[in-house]
Amino acid sequence: MPLNKKSLKDDGFTGFRPIDGLDINRIPQRQGIFAVLRPEGFEPRFLKESTAGVFKKKKPTLSRDELAAEWVADADVLFLGKASAGSQGNRGLRRQISEFVDFGRGKPPGHWDGRLIWQLLDAEDLLVAWKELPPDALNPALAKYQAEFVRLYGRLPFANLVPARG
Numbered sequence: 001m002p003l004n005k006k007s008l009k010d011d012g013f014t015g016f017r018p019i020d021g022l023d024i025n026r027i028p029q030r031q032g033i034f035a036v037l038r039p040e041g042f043e044p045r046f047l048k049e050s051t052a053g054v055f056k057k058k059k060p061t062l063s064r065d066e067l068a069a070e071w072v073a074d075a076d077v078l079f080l081g082k083a084s085a086g087s088q089g090n091r092g093l094r095r096q097i098s099e100f101v102d103f104g105r106g107k108p109p110g111h112w113d114g115r116l117i118w119q120l121l122d123a124e125d126l127l128v129a130w131k132e133l134p135p136d137a138l139n140p141a142l143a144k145y146q147a148e149f150v151r152l153y154g155r156l157p158f159a160n161l162v163p164a165r166g
Contacts, residue, residue, distance in 0.1 A: 016127050081096065103115070
C-alpha cells in the first residue's frame with residue numbers, strides 16, 4: 001500500500017492542513033507522530049536559500065543538486081517526525097509542529113530535523129497531518145512508517161536524513 005493521504009487517514013492520521021492555514025490550537029497537545037505531505041499537483045522547486053533558522057551557527061541551506069538528490073519522485077510524504085512529551089511532560093504534537101513551522105519561518109530551532117522542507121518554494125502549501133500515540137509507541141511507529149517508505153521507494157522521505165530508531 002502506498003504512503004499517501006488516503007492510507008495515512010485510513011491508519012488514523014488527522015489534520016491534513018496546509019502549513020499556511022494551521023490553527024496551532026487545533027493540534028492535540030499529546031504526543032504522537034506527524035507527516036508533511038505534498039498536496040495534489042505540488043512539484044518541487046528549490047529555493048537558493050532556505051527560509052529556516054540558523055542552528056548552532058550552521059545555515060540549513062543545501063545546494064540545488066543536493067536537494068534534487070534527496071527528492072523522492074512520486075512520493076506524497078516528504079517528512080515523518082515525532083513529538084514526545086519531553087523530559088518535563090510539556091511538549092507533544094502542538095508544540096513540536098509549532099516549533100517546526102517557526103523554524104521554517106526563520107526562528108532558531110532546538111534541532112533541525114526536516115530542514116529540507118524549508119528550501120522548497122511554496123512550502124507553506126504543504127500539508128501537515130498527525131496521529132496521537134502513547135509514549136512507548138512513538139519510536140516503533142516512526143520506524144515502521146519509515147521502513148514502509150524505504151520498502152516502497154528505496155530510501156527515506158525527502159526531508160528525513162536520519163533513520164528513526166525503533
